Amino acid sequence: MVFKRMLGAFGVGGPSVDTVLTNPNTRPGLPLQGQINLAGGSHDVHIEHLTVSLVTRIEVEGGDAEYDAMVEFLRVGVGGPLHLAAGQQVSVPFQVLMPWETPVTDLNGQRLHGMTMGLRTEVAVSGAIDKGDLDPVYVYPLPVQERIMEAFGRLGFQFKGADLERGQLYGVPQTLPFYQEIEFFGPPQYHGIAEAELTFVATPHGVEVILEFDKRSGMFGGGSHDAISRYTVGHAEADTVDWVARVDGWVRQAVDRHQAALAAFGGNPYGAPAGYGPPGYPHAGGYPPAYGHGGHYEEHHDRGSGMGGVVAGAVGGAALGFAGGMLIDEVFDGDDESAEADGDDE
Missing domain, CATH: 2.60.40.640 (Immunoglobulin-like)
Incomplete structure (x- = not known):
């Protein structure tokens, strides 16, 4: 050159x-x-x-x-x-x-x-x-990130786009001044989910996975009510987990949890008592400002973490099989x- x-x-x-x-x-x-x-x-x-x-x-x-x-x-x-x-x-x-x-x-x-x-x-x-x-x-992506993205594709989620948002996520060990949102259109089998947003925050030990599901009209009740969940997964899990089944479980948990919550509060997402949200966030509705307003957040810790195989293997990975594919930018x-x-x- x-x-x-x-x-x-x-x-x-x-x-x-x-x-x-x-x-x-x-x-x-x-x-x-x-x-x-x-x-x-x-x-x-x-x-x-x-x-x-x-x-x-x-x-x-x-x-x-x-x-x-x-x-x-x-x-x-x-x-x-x-x-x-x-x-x-x-x-x-x-x-x-x-x-x-x-x-x-x-x-x-x-x-x-x-x-x-x-x-x-x-x-x-x-x-x-x-x-x-x-x-x-x-x-x-890291291997575990790649497996999760593949699983979304195999479950019928269609890639929409990705961007970086300035700000800090609540309760996440984030050091950069921004976070990434990878967006998908929801498939028909998850009735009511219009879109999903996937965020990864990686550390040497594992990856924090934050999922946000946007409703279709009538799914999570009136207003702008989204479902948010957080999971912690270890790098060593990349090749030891059925990620299609794991991600399917995450999505169905979000749907079931919010249907149950709305039923408990008479279909009004804003009628939840104080403490409805992340631990330590006492406001009514329990929704950290970094995530938006009026939603529900739940934290999960999946099986252990480890550094085995975290950077092993060639760059790339298996095909996603997205219906819409990805666009070159x-x-x-x-x-x-x-x-x-x-x-x-x-």
Whole structure:
């Protein structure tokens, strides 16, 4: 690959940079490796530091409007200071450990529609900073995440899209300032479920699975009443569980639980007494603001956790069998800096 981009912040005759990833396909918890190739320009420069960062696009709610924003969620210094002579070529290797909570962007070689992620390279020379390179990164699910997503597909849920929401989830060991929602259309056999939203929050020991089911008219009563459940599963369970049966049980539990709750409260989801909701959340209705309003939340802890096989195996996985399939989304489509970088390729 030729040197990709002249560092415009340093003027005519300045250095150029190209970041090359050893393998842009990765998983949460795995290292992302590569090297930064620098080529000196027409004069010597002193590079103060080299930094790489993971960036993605999230949805932000502001007042009555929603908008997309680019966010940097991991930043790592990888080199410098160093002297770069005119015409000199230098390669700086680096390794970045992907956070366990890194959202999934790809499955079976296909981009989850709505997801974008890249690695940005920053070069600082004599107080001037140039964000020189932006390279796409493809994050595949951990084995247990992949099995759960496959199970939704095999149960007839149709993939709708995925996005990142700014905020913190109640009672979840979340460290990133956003969380991912993977959305499905509900299949006909689960009467009344219009859509399902799946959220993963992974740790070295396991994965928190948060499920939200949106009603069809009349399913969970009047108003905007959704069913939310949380489960904890271990990495070692990936290949030891019938995930189709497990996920089917989760869905049916949500349906049965909310039908029973509505019956107990005369069909009024807002008539529940204090404590109807997560432990320690005493408000009437018991629904944490991070999840919305008027719903029901229940926590479950499935069988134990473990690290066995958590990062083993090739990136990819079995076919989902989604009725609608998944759509390809361009990496940082419309991002000005990405477009500029691409436009300077030879």
